[in-house]
Amino acid sequence: MSKTQNSVGRAGSALQQRVDSFGRTVVEMDRTSLLFAVVQLLLILGAFASFLIQSPWAMTLLYAFLLVTGIGWARRQELTAKLLTFEMTALTLSTLGLIAFFLFLEALPALREMGLGHVLSPFGSNQWSVSQGQFSLVPMILGTLVTTAVAILIAAPFGVAGALFISEIAPDWLREITKPAVELLAGIPSIVYGFIGFTIINKYVSNLFSITPGGAMFTIGIVIGFMALPTVVSVAEDALSAVPDAMKDGSVAMGATDWQTMKSVSIPTAFSGVSAAVLLGVGRAIGETMAATVMISHSRRMLEPTVYNVFDSTETLTTLIASGYGTAPPESTYMSALFVAGVLLLVIVTGLGIVSQLIQQRMQRKLRGGQ
Amino acid sequence: MSDSYRTQLVDTKGTSYEQFAIGVTVASFVAFVLAAGTLFGWVPVAGEISGVPGATYFGVGVLGLGVATGALGAFSRWGEAQTTPSRSAGLVVGVVHASIWTVAVGLFLRYTIGIGSVSWLLAVAVGVGVGYFALALPEDLGATAPTAVFVAFLGLLFVTGLISPSWAWQPNGTNATIPGTxxxxxxxxxxxxxxxxxxxxAYEGFGTRGRQxxxxxxxxxxxLLTLSVLVFLLAFVFERGIMVVLENLTLSAGTVTVLLATALFALLRTATVRPTVANGTDRVAAFVNLTVASLLALATLGFVLVIGTNLSISAASITVEPTAVVGAVPGLIAGGVVFGLTRESGEWRPESGRGRSIRRAFRAALLVAGGIGVLELVAGLELAVAGIGAVSVLLGGVVVAALLVAAVRPTDERTESDQVIPPVSWLGRVAVTAFLLACLRVFATGFPVGLDQAGIVASGTIDWPFITNPSQGLGIQPGVMPAMFGTIWIVIGAVTFAVPLAVGSxxxxxxxxxxxxxxxxVDxxxxxxxxxxxxxxxxxxLAFIVPRFGNTPSILAAQLVLGFMLLPLVLITSREAMKSVPDEYRDASAALGVSKWQTIRSVVVPASMPGxxxxxxxxxxxxxxxxxxxxxxxxxPAFPNSGPKVLSSFLVRIGADxxxxxxxxxxxxxxxxxxPYQLxxxxxxxxxxxxxxxxxxxxVLLGVVLGFFLLSIATRRYFRRKLHQ
Structure with missing residues (x-):
């Protein structure tokens, strides 16, 4: 109780200090600098706001801002530089907010018309039918779940094995080759995987399992798994190599073998980091678009005959957007439903990314504290 | 005489038990690769090899491996082998064996024998039994026996044909048939x-070392197998695409020679090619560099030979014409690279009057050549007689003559005449400058320099239809030019938008x-x-940018969207790079009385530039x-017939609004x-x-993308080496 109050008080005093120091800075500035700073900030805010409301004045304000900044750069470079970099940071910060806001804004009509329950609840009709005005996302969510599950079955074990290999097992020269190679593989564009999947793998698999051609969820999951693999490897490898050498050396000095050290020191210490890597892999798998879009059947129905039949094909959230945008008329419920899928993706995947990042930071803080 | 010297303290040859164990490991690896090969259709499993079904070979192999594994365990327990097994194989091994056995026995009873749902009960009982067995027995038996029995059982299934290539299994609740193949x-x-x-x-004698x-x-x-799948993908795309990309490629041997020689020069100048002086990864890199350098040298010689013998090469729709004509653009690139690489060398400060006048003469000649080029560009006509071509050729001749003189002169006399005859590096630099000027002039005016057989021309030395053609048109080979330009413009726009923002933040x-x-x-x-x-x-x-810029999809919208995607990546790496600039730098700068922004501008940002x-x-x-x-x-459009003309369509209008x-x-x-959109x-x-x-x-897409990645890896290596020098 007192502890919370304490920390609140500390935060309050820190804030107070900052406000004070900011006030001092403002007071200590000479008139001209203050004028420059205020005008510059007002102009860029005005430009940004009029850009948001699509006012024709945006360009004029931007020019004026550039002019004022130019003058400021010539006369008060120190201050202008600080202000400019601050504005850049603020713009970067606002990007995520803008994305979330505009996606939600466009998704609102569909949510209002259909109701959140109909769009997301699995106990309704679960039907996506444009002609009947039914836009349930449940089949797509199921599709995403199935492909992601298959993908993570590939990416997680192989990815963690790869990270262990690079950080602990491989000799130095091999590590110097494998690490960039993994980075390189992470760069293969997804459409190239999609092209291979579309021309080769789809046919091969449908022949092999005697199923109707057109992208079994199983195949797509495997392809996505291989695409998420390098991400898992490099993030998990970062986590494993963040384990301080002193801890490992201590274990080895006690007579433990390298494998025992890995099992009982490295992996437990880096466990949260490795799980963050897997989470990030899950995010990658959910958000993967192009490879799945060109391989999948776009049938937008529940998997048949059972919901876990990985050899059937339906649609995922990402492929729904990629294939639907062309046929959906602007301003329609259909288009808006695509944005609902987008909001879902943003919330899930970006959330996963942030959570994974927080876990990694926490682990690194802990390791630093332990040293 | 004692014969103790014959006994080594450490036996490096290995006992026959170890040799047997490693034999089994290698055989397992080979069997794995062969089995993977059947999935790609390289190894037949359904067909017959000399009258025996392919599956039977697999069965016999697997059976043999199972028996051999069992033998390893038995030898360790009851034989002569010197092993150090633990008391138990460990919980993980026990659980893994138990689950494998449960699944295998369950599936076998349920589908192959066909007794109803009782089979799973039985399977769980067997699995628990095996798990207990693996845990309770000493490690050498607990680790090998369940594996051996299981694998041998698999082998028997294949040999007896219970699971044959024509066998098939349809799992409940799916529409798929899983075939024996x-x-x-x-x-x-x-x-x-x-x-x-x-x-x-077993090779390490079980125990902790064995488990490791x-x-x-x-x-x-x-x-390694996972990586090889990914590498195989790359190789596959290369194999399928390379002939399409190179179709109807026509090159002049002169241009190729110049480019190859430049690459060779750049490699020798920047990278180490001596494996003996490097160690670790640098040694691997040095071997690779040496190989590449030798290949480049050989190829250059080959093309020189092509020019010399005047025979054109054409193989698989690629043609190399035996002319010594160099294109202006490749020439500019090659000259620029050489010019940049020789930046630090090539100073000549003669002290005698004659030396100075010689230097002045060279500079004047270059100036005249440049001036004539500018004049031609402005006037738009070719000054054939006093053209830059003649001056360049003249300069080239003088340079070659001087090089020859410098080469044949005895070394001990050099001290005196040093003041008159310029050093080779300086002459080389003059020659490169003259070459660059000539190329620039050809590029700007379009008039060729030199003879028809040897010289510099404006275009036509590289004809690469796949890169330079539009993707649609009457009677042409489709190419990726519009898509390529689209990508270039989008990348340029995204970088201009995102990089200042990210670095500033x-x-x-x-x-x-x-x-x-x-x-x-922000984090x-x-x-x-x-x-x-x-x-x-x-x-x-679609929701934010497109409505604000003309309400239609456009290059600009793509530039901004991809810029937003580029932003976080550049921000994260720039921040890391700036954080890693040591505080001593900042303190030293502040101690000199430099202001904060000046410190950032002249210390922090340059120091973090590599990152x-x-x-x-x-x-x-x-x-x-x-x-x-x-x-x-x-x-x-799916197949555009022209590229975006961004440069030529900038409009500036002054209005009252x-x-x-x-x-x-x-x-x-x-x-x-x-x-990527084209694909x-x-x-x-x-x-x-x-x-x-x-x-x-x-x-082409892979080439562009992976080229950027290789470039970033090379930049990192380059800066790291520079930092450690």
Whole structure:
């Protein structure tokens, strides 16, 4: 109780200090600098706001801002530089907010018309039918779940094995080759995987399992798994190599073998980091678009005959957007439903990314504290 | 005489038990590769090899490996082998064996024998039994016996034909049939992974060292095989696409020679090619460099030979013409590279009067050549007699003559005449400058320099239809030019938009801001942006950017959207780079009385430049291959017949309405294509589209993207080496 109050008080005093120091800075500035700073900030805010409301004045304000900044750069470079970099940071910060806001804004009509329950609840009709005005996302969510599950079955074990290999097992020269190679593989564009999947793998698999051609969820999951693999490897490898050498050396000095050290020191210490890597892999798998879009059947129905039949094909959230945008008329419920899928993706995947990042930071803080 | 000297303290040859164990490991690896090969159709499993079904070979092999693994355990327990097994194989091994047995026995009873749902009860009982067995017995038996029995059982299934290639299994609740041709290799792969693990463990005599060896072999195998799948993908795309990309490529041998020689020069100048003086990874790199250098030298010689013998080469629709004509653009590139590489050398300060006048004469000649070039460009006609060509040739002649003189002169006399005859490096630099000037003149005016057989021409030395043709047109070979230009413009726009923003933010966050809620919020936002799916960025572009810029998908919208995607990556890497600039630098600068912004500008930013550049290149590599947002915000024609003409369509208009100066570019506001988008178009165009064109596009796209990645890796290595010098 007192502890919370304490920390609140500390935060309050820190804030107070900052406000004070900011006030001092403002007071200590000479008139001209203050004028420059205020005008510059007002102009860029005005430009940004009029850009948001699509006012024709945006360009004029931007020019004026550039002019004022130019003058400021010539006369008060120190201050202008600080202000400019601050504005850049603020713009970067606002990007995520803008994305979330505009996606939600466009998704609102569909949510209002259909109701959140109909769009997301699995106990309704679960039907996506444009002609009947039914836009349930449940089949797509199921599709995403199935492909992601298959993908993570590939990416997680192989990815963690790869990270262990690079950080602990491989000799130095091999590590110097494998690490960039993994980075390189992470760069293969997804459409190239999609092209291979579309021309080769789809046919091969449908022949092999005697199923109707057109992208079994199983195949797509495997392809996505291989695409998420390098991400898992490099993030998990970062986590494993963040384990301080002193801890490992201590274990080895006690007579433990390298494998025992890995099992009982490295992996437990880096466990949260490795799980963050897997989470990030899950995010990658959910958000993967192009490879799945060109391989999948776009049938937008529940998997048949059972919901876990990985050899059937339906649609995922990402492929729904990629294939639907062309046929959906602007301003329609259909288009808006695509944005609902987008909001879902943003919330899930970006959330996963942030959570994974927080876990990694926490682990690194802990390791630093332990040293 | 004692014979103790014959006994080595450490036996490096290994006992026969160890040799047997390693034999089993290698055999397991071979069996794994063969089984994987059947999936690619390289190894027949359904057919017959000399009258015996392929599956039977697998059965016998797997059976043999199982028996051998069992023998390893038995020898260790009851034989002569000197092993150090633990009391138990450990919980993990027990659980793994128990689950494998449960699943295998359950499936076998349920589907092959066909007794109802009782089978799972039985299977669980068997699994628990095996698990207990593995746990309770000493390690050498507990680790090998369940593996051996299981794998041998698999082998028997294949040999007896209970699971044959024609066998098939339809799992409940699915519409698929899983054929024996898939099950046999998959089971083989699983089984031999187990025998490989057990025998690797036996090789080190079980115990802790054995377990380490087993685990390491298993992990290494799995990782290398996974990596090889990915590398195989790359090789596959290369194999399919290379002939499409190179179709009808025509080169002049002169241009190729100049480019190859430049590459060779650059390699020798910047990279180490002596494996003996390097160690570690540098040694591997030095070997690679040496190989590449030798290949380049050989190829250069080959092309010189082509010119000398005047025979044209044409192989697989590629033609090399035996002319010594060099194209102006390749010449400019090659000359520029050499010029940049020789920047630090080539100073000549003669002290005698004659030397100075010689230097002056060379400079005057260069100046005259340049002046004539400018005059020709302005006047628009060729001054053939006093043309830059003649001056360049003259200069070249003088340089060669001087080089010859310098070469034949005895070395001991050099001290005196040094003042008159310029050093070779300086002459080389003059020659390169003259060459660059000549190329620049040809490029700007279009008039050739030199003879028809040897000289510099404006164009036509490299004819590469796949790169330079539009993707649609009457009677032409389709190419990727419009898509290529689309990608180039999008990348340029994204970099111009995102990099200043990201670097500025990084400066603010590392230098000005204190750790606060604000910086933490930026942290979370950047990481969130970094992991946001690309299609969501596309939707954002559709909802936010497109309505504000002409309400139509356009290059500009694509530039901004991809810029937003590039932003977090560059921000994160720039911030890391600035954080890693040592505080001593800042303190030293502050101690000199330099202000904060001056310190940032002249100390922090330059010191962090390597990291920033690497981050930018890496980010560009990522966005260049991005397709999903382009579907929504670029959305051009599937097969465009011309590229975007961005440079030539800038418009500046002064009007009375705000903002008074209107800068516009209609070409930027149009839909267009890009390399990844082009590939998508090939796929969606359906049956009619030529798949070979798709493979070519895929290869070019891969080349561009992986080129950026290689570049970033090379930059990192270069800066790291420079830092450690």
């Amino acid at each position: 898939l099950v046999i290799p998959l089971l083989t792969m699983g089984g031999v992974l187990m025998t490989g693990w057990a025998s690797a463990s 060896n087993g685990a390491f072999v298993l992990i290494s195998l799995v990782v 990084a400066v603010f966050l590392t230098e000005y801001a204190e750790d606060s809620i604000f910086t933490r919020a 979370i936002a950047t990481n969130g942006l970094w992991s946001t799916p690309s299609i969501v960025f596309g939707l954002f572009g 920033v550049i690497t981050g930018v290149i890496l980010g560009v590599g990522r966005i260049a291959g991005e397709t999903a947002p382009l579907l929504l915000v670029l959305n051009g 705000p903002p008074f100066i209107h800068v516009s570019n209609p070409a930027l506001m149009e839909r267009a294509s890009a390399l 998508y178009a090939v796929i969606t165009a359906g049956v009619g589209a030529e798949q070979s064109f798709g493979w070519g596009t895929a290869l």
